[in-house]
Amino acid sequence: MSDSRLVYSTDVGRIDSKDEKSQSQSKVFKDGALRIERQTKGRKGKGVMLVVGIDSEQHDLKKLAKQLKSKMGQGGAVKDGIIEIQGDDREKLKQLLEGQGFKVKIAGG
Structure with missing residues (x-):
């Protein structure tokens, strides 16, 4: 039990390591292409x-997400450097992103 890591304190609340969040902020691929994935889990x-x-350092994710959501006519959010758009019209989303100059690949099934 001497190896336990403090995760919550009644004095200051939840204690999070800043290193873990900075690693998950941007997942940039070596080929420079964006990936459009479909997710239903949870x-x-x-x-x-x-x-x-x-x-996220080169592009304003909130502004880009707002443009995509309005053109798609659907809701969504920005979480941990990932743009989430509701629905399953990946081809239309791919065309919109390519129109803004991004290289896009559809990932998954």
Whole structure:
């Protein structure tokens, strides 16, 4: 028990390591392409499209997400450097991203 790591304190609340968050912030691929993934896990069967691989230092993710959501006519969010768009119209999302100058690949099935 001497190796235990403190994760919560009644004085300051939850204690998170800053190193873990900085690693998950941006997942940029070596080939420079964005990936559009489909995910239903933990969403009660409702599918969302995940846009992964955008460098958050070069692009404003919130602004880009707002443009995509309005053009797609669907909701979504930005979480941990990943843009989530509700629904499953990956071809339309791919065309919108390519129109803005991104190299895009559809990942998964």
